[in-house]
Amino acid sequence: MTKSYLLAVDQSTSGTKALVVDRSGNVIAKSALEHKQYYPAPGYVEHDPIEIYDNVKQAAQHALRHASIDPSSLAAITITNQRETAMLWDRFTGQPIHRALVWQCQRTADMCGALKASGMETVVYEKTGLMLDPYFSATKWKWLLEYVEGASALHRQGRLLAGTIDSWLLWKLTGGAAHATDVTNASRTSLYNIHELQWDEELCIQFGVPIGILPEVKHSDAVFGYTADPSLFTEAVPIAGVIGDSQAALFGHLCLEPGTAKATYGTGTSILMNTGARPVATGHGLVTAIAWGMGGQVTYALEAVIRMTGDTIKWVRDSLGLFQTLDEMEALLARANDNEGVYLVPAFVGLGAPHWNAYARASIVGMNRGTEKAHIVRAALESIAYQVRDAAELLQRESGIPLRELRADGGAASNEFLMQFQADMLGRSIIRSDLAELSAMGSILLGGLAVGFWFSTDDVIQLQKAYKIYGPAMAEEERARLYQGWERAVESVLYQCRPSARGV
Template sequence: MNQDYILAIDQSTSATKSLIVDRVGRIVAKSSAEHTQYYPQAGWVEHDPMEIYANVKKTAQQALMQAGIEADRLAALTVTNQRETAVMWDSSTGQPVYNAIVWQCQRTADNCAALRTAGHESSVQAKSGLMLDPYFSAAKWGWMLEQVEGVRQKLAEGKLLAGTIDSWLVWKLTGGAVHATDYTNASRTSLFNIHSLGWDEQLCELFGVPIQLLPEVRSSDDVFGYTGDPELFAARVPISGIIGDSQAALYGQLCYEPGMAKATYGTGTSVLMNVGEKPAVSGNGLVTAIAWGMGGKVAYALEAVIRTSGDSIKWVRDNLGLFGSFDEMERLLEQAPDNEGVYMVPAFVGLGAPYWDPYARAAITGMNRGTGKAHIIRAALESIAYQVRDAVKLMERESGVRLKELRTDGGASDNGLLMQFQADLLEREVMKSEISELSALGSVYMGGLGVGFWSSIDEIAASHKLYRMYTPAMAAAQRDRLCEGWERAVASVLGTGPGCREAEHGAQPAANG
């Protein structure tokens, strides 16, 4: 039987997708299912890991049916996932001990602030590449160990495991046979030493997370194991191409060389720049990340994390009810070709790079009696581009590398108005991939190379589709005026906040609260 397909699981913040990809990188089938977002308290965000895994099985089976193939035609199953979201489960029952605590969740902000006050941030950042922030996984696991009833007993009995979403899925997919993660996901936990490439005992002790709970760390292109859940399908399919979604998109964007960068516009936005085989010294709101591991070697990246981008559009639609469909949104935007001084700072769960203020809260500024819903929608959309520009300018300053172009993907990148506005603010070409599922394809490319489905990166690049280019066209005076307005809006939220111009000229970002 010819194994001419790969099944990709793309597990994101809002939904789970399964895609069937053929040898020329073409998506031949796709199925998707959203999962419930839980908000038990203000600033808290949770997911049900069992619901997520049920959606993995459901969408995988639907994608196979849609493609008209059986699982024995699969050369591999790959996984790309929302990063930093923390899961803890009972290895004897296969049940989570608590809901997954999502990367957006702010419940551990005070814990992180206490560690920072105690002087631990420099050592955490030196080892992990990350600042002390509730965004990352370690404090979330620490919270579960302290707050969830019965967890300490399971720990004493040796029944407790911890991991990010990828390792949870690998464990479930292999029928509990494999507890492993990859370098990219491990590097987003605050417990992984990105220099020695191993879990750090001192970091684990600092966050109160026993090292024995954590998964084995492997290269993204390793074969992690084989499917072993009979409810999924009967065939034993190799599992490879395990990689966090932002790094997967960087790989899927063919950003293989230092200085190449991409932005994935999702619920939040990750701006990632490949910096090569040695980690760049970061600071001022940037984090040093592992871009990927292949063949036991790693490439590094600088990353700027924007907490809320596409989610601000969803908030305007769902919470304010200002539009019902994206077609309606486009029509309304035509009614307001200028923001008329209205800005949205979407700090619903704090602000990420370059501010890193988990206590900041959202605001709409500059409204007058003539402000209509079209202006608010435009302000929400434009807030995405302002935040990306802030992040890019900071990355350029910290790395000393001038961005040549920004390659973009993710749901909001389909909006031509946003992409043109992004090019105008950056004064750079924005290359929007015609491929809509770059995180999934990045994991497919990685896993496909791991199992020999493709022979080389060059073979993959030869079949990669073209980009749509957006060229800067805005007058400098208009750009300056708009950025000054954004600067004032951010300052109103932070108290003292760097805006576009300050980020460009070297202002220090706000510390974590």
């Protein structure tokens, strides 16, 4: 192997990063671009796939320039991506038939309700490890097929392709040569049988998604194809190490043994625990997931999904205008030594684990005349830690595996207050990597192993970077008091979305 670098594309809910990594696992250059969020109706969230692909190209080119290297130095490009976000496109024109429906989008809640009423939820769970929820891709594709004008005609003409963001990027990067996905992204669609490791014909029929428009499924460490877009590179570069962002972070943290766990604090938060070579049957708001496919083997995980965490901070900043910079936020936090009974339940797009209620809506409770914006900012940050505690307790209860520590990554993990408060709420140590881009690093490690950049997991373990540890310091009585207030706030939100309260 004479090529000295790997290029990671990290396509997230809020933007795209490109990172150049050397053989020692050091990030030597990176570039980032945000993309627009579209909210055409309450509960609707969309992205423009063309904008996302253009940003991928720009970020990649900028990162290579910053690193002062050219594409001939790249051993591979790797991809990690926001999961569940679904789209359809025309294979002849290369144009999406509609904006992508983001994982947060709740427009298919009633579709999911109808499928539940027909008794499909048990079938879906037994085959996919997922509950019936608009969070996952299948009903998004169903909606696009049913409600976008011309979709059925394109399908009859054999022109329609379906995919998640990784599939879209692969198809564009390879000039249409690869219509593929990996096992982690496929396992988040509600159409992939995680036991038989194939698209499930019965589920495709029930959801109304033609199996022929779905991408080929490969292991995460496969070589998926070669770049063939002259507006990006003039030479072919292999694409390997394709994996959904949360699973990529699990691999990036080197949680390679059963019982190891991490939390990615992004737009939402995913808490993922490695459960080994067999899927663990559970329920009660947990998702059985494929962690990765590598070396011909599949590793499984249990996941608790929280819909709104980092995006809550963005809402407080952008929609309420309570601060503009991180320094302003820190100053506000310093003014509020206690939440004074104020809780923000960020159910802007429903609640995830352990509640999985698509109809729940956000609420701020406990305010009084003395409440200031500092209390609301603090409540927003605290809400992240409370939700992670809810999810971590559920994981321990359902798996029977005690949580000794939690590894943390993602944008919000850089907040010192949040990490300490999280350790206090869990009563466990939080171990935060000094490397912010754990999802990108996970795909880098997988892609590097795929193309012989590194030869074994022992090699990549030697690349592990420094961590910072936050130990719990809060008195048990104070921890219990704060958490009980959170539980009351969540119960008030759940009460408001009961059928009788919604006038159903």
